[in-house]
Amino acid sequence: MKKYIKYIIIIFCLIMLDQGTKLVVVNYYDGDVVFASDTDNNGDIISNYSTFSIYPIVNDSTRQELMQKSLNSSKNINLLIFVDVAKIIVFAFAFNLVLYWIFRNLSKYKIKKHAGLMSSILCLNVAAAICGGIIDRIFWGGTLDFMCITWKSTELMGEQSIATYNYFIFDFKDVYLWISGALFALFIILFVIDYFKLSKAEKKELDKHFVNRIKSVFRLKSKKGID
Secondary structure (H helix, E strand, C coil), rough: CCCHHHHHHHHHHHHHHHHHHHHHHHHHHCCEEEEEEEEEEHHHHCCCCEEEEEEEEEHHHHHHHHHHHHHHHHCCCHHHHHHHHHHHHHHHHHHHHHHHHHHHHHHCHHHHHHHHHHHHHHHHHHHHHHHHHHHHHHHHHHHEEEEEEEEEEEEEEEEEEEEEEEEEEEEEEEHHHHHHHHHHHHHHHHHHHHHHHCCCCHHHHHHHHHHHHHHHHHEEEECCCCC
């Protein structure tokens, strides 16, 4: 357990950075949080700001869908939210577990030097899942984004040109996922490079080891067992 303490601390710090910043932003605007489903307010807000702005906007599309589902099926909205959060927890846990399992079974020879890279990916993924999938949905009613990039475009309506404002909102949780994706792509590239540097004997043993692990998951392991 001690060897995982540093990773727990890193994940905790990432969560505090995301949620702490949101609390500061919301407090700065005196709790005036705008919901993305309220398009009129969104239009008023973003039209008054420059290309980049800070404003708390809750992406509540999932909550709106659950509320509509609750009305149509007479199911309790809190139960639907609980199930939705539970699905995210299960998916995030399974996804990161698979990543960790694959890495552990490939981390042999020269490949093991990328352990720090994979650890960073897992920490970023877990922090993002906790922030966006659990905390935001429970306490904010949806993903609370606060960094807004706005751009103006023109649409032709008959003979008139009408200015419209488009925006893209994100938070630190999204940044974590972007960085994680970039690091994972880098990991794949480095893994492929290192794999082709292995000798034929090392490749054969590594391939055999990984195939046997796959078989063991699906209970297809041979009677002889695996190394």
